Amino acid sequence: MVKKEESMAAIKVITGNSAAAYGAMLCRPEVVAMYPITPQTEVVEELSRFHAEGRLEAEMVEVEGENSAMNIVTAASAAGARVFTATSSYGLVFMYDALLQTAGYRVPVVMVIANRETPGITGVSAGQQDMISTRDSGWISLVASNCQEILDSVIMAYRLAEDSEVQLPVMVNYDGFYLSFLAEKVEIPSREKVDAFLSPLKNQPPRPVLVPGKPAGFGTHGLLEGYIELRYKHFAALERAKGKFEDIDRLFGKHFGRSYGGQVDAYRTDDAEIVLVAAGSVTGTAQRVVDLQREKGVKIGLVRLRMFRPFPRERLAQVLKGKKAIGVIDRSICFGWNCGPIFMEIRALTPEIGPIPMQSFICGMANMDVSTYQIDRMVELVQSASAGNEYQEVRWISMEE
Amino acid sequence: MATKKGKLSKVFDYFSDQDPFAPGVSCCAGCPLELALRFMGKVLGRKDMVITGTPGCANPVLTGQNVGAWHTLTSYGTLMTSAASNATGLSRYYRKIGQDATVVCFNGDGCAADIGFQNLSGAAERNEKFIYICYDNEGYMNTGVQRSSTTPAGARTATTPVGPMRRGKPTRRKNLALLMAMHWIPYAATATLSHLEDFAEKLVKAKQKKEEGLSFIHIFCPCPTGWGVPSDIAIELCRTAVRTNYFPLWEAENGIVRITHEVKKPRPVSEYLNLVKKFSHMTPEEQQVVQEGIDFDYAFLTHLAKFRR
Amino acid sequence: MYEVRFHGRGGQGAVVASRVLANAFVREGKFGSAFPMFGFERRGVPVTAYGRYDDKPILEKTQIYEPHCLIVLDPSQSKTPGVYEGLRKGGVLILNSPKEPTTKPHENLAVAGLANADKIAMEEIGMAAPNICMLGVLAAATGWIKLESILAGLEDYFEDKKLEGNRRCAERGFKEINIVRY
Numbered sequence: 001m002v003k004k005e006e007s008m009a010a011i012k013v014i015t016g017n018s019a020a021a022y023g024a025m026l027c028r029p030e031v032v033a034m035y036p037i038t039p040q041t042e043v044v045e046e047l048s049r050f051h052a053e054g055r056l057e058a059e060m061v062e063v064e065g066e067n068s069a070m071n072i073v074t075a076a077s078a079a080g081a082r083v084f085t086a087t088s089s090y091g092l093v094f095m096y097d098a099l100l101q102t103a104g105y106r107v108p109v110v111m112v113i114a115n116r117e118t119p120g121i122t123g124v125s126a127g128q129q130d131m132i133s134t135r136d137s138g139w140i141s142l143v144a145s146n147c148q149e150i151l152d153s154v155i156m157a158y159r160l161a162e163d164s165e166v167q168l169p170v171m172v173n174y175d176g177f178y179l180s181f182l183a184e185k186v187e188i189p190s191r192e193k194v195d196a197f198l199s200p201l202k203n204q205p206p207r208p209v210l211v212p213g214k215p216a217g218f219g220t221h222g223l224l225e226g227y228i229e230l231r232y233k234h235f236a237a238l239e240r241a242k243g244k245f246e247d248i249d250r251l252f253g254k255h256f257g258r259s260y261g262g263q264v265d266a267y268r269t270d271d272a273e274i275v276l277v278a279a280g281s282v283t284g285t286a287q288r289v290v291d292l293q294r295e296k297g298v299k300i301g302l303v304r305l306r307m308f309r310p311f312p313r314e315r316l317a318q319v320l321k322g323k324k325a326i327g328v329i330d331r332s333i334c335f336g337w338n339c340g341p342i343f344m345e346i347r348a349l350t351p352e353i354g355p356i357p358m359q360s361f362i363c364g365m366a367n368m369d370v371s372t373y374q375i376d377r378m379v380e381l382v383q384s385a386s387a388g389n390e391y392q393e394v395r396w397i398s399m400e401e
Numbered sequence: 402m403a404t405k406k407g408k409l410s411k412v413f414d415y416f417s418d419q420d421p422f423a424p425g426v427s428c429c430a431g432c433p434l435e436l437a438l439r440f441m442g443k444v445l446g447r448k449d450m451v452i453t454g455t456p457g458c459a460n461p462v463l464t465g466q467n468v469g470a471w472h473t474l475t476s477y478g479t480l481m482t483s484a485a486s487n488a489t490g491l492s493r494y495y496r497k498i499g500q501d502a503t504v505v506c507f508n509g510d511g512c513a514a515d516i517g518f519q520n521l522s523g524a525a526e527r528n529e530k531f532i533y534i535c536y537d538n539e540g541y542m543n544t545g546v547q548r549s550s551t552t553p554a555g556a557r558t559a560t561t562p563v564g565p566m567r568r569g570k571p572t573r574r575k576n577l578a579l580l581m582a583m584h585w586i587p588y589a590a591t592a593t594l595s596h597l598e599d600f601a602e603k604l605v606k607a608k609q610k611k612e613e614g615l616s617f618i619h620i621f622c623p624c625p626t627g628w629g630v631p632s633d634i635a636i637e638l639c640r641t642a643v644r645t646n647y648f649p650l651w652e653a654e655n656g657i658v659r660i661t662h663e664v665k666k667p668r669p670v671s672e673y674l675n676l677v678k679k680f681s682h683m684t685p686e687e688q689q690v691v692q693e694g695i696d697f698d699y700a701f702l703t704h705l706a707k708f709r710r
Numbered sequence: 711m712y713e714v715r716f717h718g719r720g721g722q723g724a725v726v727a728s729r730v731l732a733n734a735f736v737r738e739g740k741f742g743s744a745f746p747m748f749g750f751e752r753r754g755v756p757v758t759a760y761g762r763y764d765d766k767p768i769l770e771k772t773q774i775y776e777p778h779c780l781i782v783l784d785p786s787q788s789k790t791p792g793v794y795e796g797l798r799k800g801g802v803l804i805l806n807s808p809k810e811p812t813t814k815p816h817e818n819l820a821v822a823g824l825a826n827a828d829k830i831a832m833e834e835i836g837m838a839a840p841n842i843c844m845l846g847v848l849a850a851a852t853g854w855i856k857l858e859s860i861l862a863g864l865e866d867y868f869e870d871k872k873l874e875g876n877r878r879c880a881e882r883g884f885k886e887i888n889i890v891r892y
Contacts, residue, residue: 011736012866013729013732013733013736013742013744013863013866030494030497030498031490031493031494031497033490059493059494059496059497061489061490061493061527062527063486063523064519064520064522064523064526065519065520065523067482067483067486067519067520068483068485068486068489068519068520068523068524069486071479071480071482071483071486071487071489071490071520072486072487072489072490072493073490074487074490075477075479075486075487075488075489075490075491075494076490076491076493076494077490078477078490078491079490079491079494079495080494080498081490081494081497083490097480097482097483098480098482098483101479101480101483125748126748146771175771177745177748178745178771179771181745181746181748182743182744182745182771183728183729183732183742183743183744183745184732184741184742184743184744184768185732185736185741185742185743210451210475210477210491211475211500212448212449212450212451212475212495212500212501212502212503212504213447213448213449213450213475214475215447215470215472215473215474215475216475217464217465217470217474217475217476217477217478218476218477218478219454219464219465219476219477219478219479220464220465220466220467220468220470220478221460221461221464221465221466221467221478222467223466223467226466226467226468281771282771284769284770284771285769285770285771285772287769288769288770367748369772369773370772371772371773371775372770372772373775
C-alpha cells in the first residue's frame, strides 16, 4: 500500500536520524534488527513506525542486544536478504566480534552509526571515537555531513555494498547530536526513483547465498593458503570500492540531481595555498569559514572526507599535493600516536605529497562545539605555518578557549 | 541391530536420510558427540537443513576446511557468542521468502550456557523458529577440559583442580534445560545417547514444534577423554547417569514438564561417580553431598511435572 | 540568516518550536536548521534549542553565540542576564509574559514582542505549552516569516484537537502581541 507521498519526492524538515530511517525504508530492506541507544534511538523508532504503517515490509527483530543485532542481519544477508541496522558507540563496540565476521563473510550489510564517544569514560555525547575504533574491521566506512547526505549515503551504501565486485558491508557514519538531532530540509526521493537506482544490482551475477539443503557453507576454517587467499580477496575488494564509490556518486548525481564529489569533496582547493581537512558535521561550519576567509583574500580550501575506509589515498594525494600547509580537524584521538587519527592517516601521505607543514586540531569531543571562532583560530595557525613559521604539531583546540 | 526375526528396531524407523557425515571425522575414539551428530543427521535429514556450528568439539567436524568439508550439510559457522542470533537471522529470512528450512544450532554447553546464553535467551523470549541442540560434556573440552556453568559441583577440571586449597568446582551446575523451559518455548527436552528411541522421538518433536517457536534439546554427552573414562564405556555412562537420576529424561511443552523415561528404582549416584575419574578424589561425605543435590533436583523436577493448567 | 536562541524549561516545547519554525521557512522555499542544546549549561541558563533560518542553504552546525533573536518561553527567565549573552545590535526578544520588562534587559535589544502565551495556551489547548503561540508573536514582531507558513506546517507536528488548538495559539500570538520598541 504505497502512500501518495512516496510516488513523488517530498520535501520535509527531518532530523538526521529520521533521514537515515527514510533512506533505509526506501531501499526496501527485508530484515531489520533494532536496539535503542542514544543518540540513534529515533532511527529504530521510525523504522518501527514505517513497518506498522505498512511502508516497510520487513522482518523486524527487536533484539536483546547489539551483538545479536549484527549477527542477525549478517546471517540473513548470508541467506540472501537485504538488511539494515543502526547503532552507536557502546553498541558498536559490543558488536565488534560480529563486525569482523560480517566483513570476513563478505555479506552486504548496511548499517548507520550515530557517532558518539566510546567506553572508557562514560560519555553520552558526540565524538568520532566509535568510528575510529572500528577502522580495521574490514568494513567500508562512509561519513555524512548533513541530513540530506545521510539519506543519500544510505542509498549509495546499498548500491556499493551489493556491487558484485565489492560485496562488503558498509557503515554510514554521522555525528551524534549535531546531526542525529539536527532538523533541516531534506528531499525524500520517490520510491520509483530509488528502485530504479538500485535495480542494476539485479542484473549482476548472483552472489553466493546459503540455501537449505545445498551442500555449501559459510564460515569455513581457513587453512594456510586458503586463509591467505580469502584475506587477500577481501583486501582487494576494499581497494576496488574506491573507484566504485566515485562511479556511484556520479550516477547518483545524474539520477537524483545531487552529487557529493565521491570519496573526497574538494571545496575551493584548486588554487588554495592552505587547506583544512575534516569529516562530518564540522565540515559545514568549516565551509562557511572558508567562504568568509576567501572574502578576506585568504587562499584557503576545504577537503571533506566522505569515505574513511578504504582510505582515499590517491584522491587525497592529488588534492593536497603542492599545498603550503594543512590543518586536520579530528573529533577523536589516536591513542598512542599523540595526535588525531585522521591527521595520522593524512600524515602518512607525505611520501606522495612531500613534506608539507601539517597540524592536528583535536576538538569537538564529548559534545563540545566546534565553533567558527575555533576554526578561525585553526586558519590563523595554518597560515602561520604556511609562512614558514614554527608550529606546534598537535593542539587540543577545545581546551584552549 | 536387527531382531531375531530380521525386522528393523524402532530406532531405524526414525531415519529420514542417510548419514551426512563422512567416515573418519576427527572426534576422539568413543566420543558420544559423533554418535549424536550422525544420529541427528539421519533423523532430521539434509533436505531443508541449515546447521550452525561454533568453535568447540563439533567445530572441526561441522566447519569446512578451505573448500572441503566432512559432510554434505548446508552449514554456517558462527562465533560462540552468537549461535542463536545467527539462527534467528536465517530462520526469519527463510520464513519471509517462503523457503522450507530447518535451522539447527548444534553447540556445546560452553556456548549455550555461558558465552552464548544471552542471545539464546533473547531468541527464546522472542520465540524464534529454529532448533537449538546443546551437547553437554560439562565443560570446555576442545580447549582442554576447563569448567563451564554446567560442570557439576565437585568436578575436577583444568581450571577447578583438586589440591590442599580446593576440591574441584565449588558451585552447582546451572539447570540449562529447565531454564530454557521457563522461557515457555513450545519445546524443551533432555536426551542422551543410551536412550536412542527417546532421543529420536524428541528430535522429531523438535522439528514439528519449531513451526510454533523455539525447540531446545539438551543432550548429556560425556567426554571420555576429558572426564577420564575408558572410551568404550561412554554409552554405559549415559545409561548409568539416567539410572541414577543424575540426568533425568524429560520434556516440557510451553513449560509443562513430563518425565519421558521413568526410573522406578534410582541407583545411588555413587555408581555413576565411581565410573568417572574427574570425581575420583571425592570422599564418601562429598559423594553424599552430590546425592543430596541429585535428590533435590529430581524432587523439584517431579514437582514441576505434577503441575497442569 | 537569522540566528535564534530558544530558552525554556522542560515541557515548554522549545525544541518543537525551533523545528516548526524551520518547517515554516522551508514551506516558503527557504531553509531552516534547528537542533536541541546539549553541553554545558552556562551560568545556570536553561537553553533548550538553536535555530538558523535563511533564504540560502545553511551550512553551520555549531551552537549559536550571537543570536539575532531570543525566544524565551519561561517568564522567570527574562530576568536572568545570561539569557541575553551575545545578543546582536538590533536584537529581538520574544517573551512569554503578560508584562513588559521594567528595565531594558540588554543594551542591544531593539524590539520586544510579548504575549501571555501561558494563558492563551491554557485556553486553546488546555496545557501551558506556550511554544507555538510564541511563533505567532515572532511573525508579528519581525515579519521574518508569514503567519500562514507557520500555520500550514503545524500539521506535520500535531493532529486533530491539538492541531486546531495550536493553530489558534499561533493566530492569537500574532494578534494579541504587545510590541515594545527600544
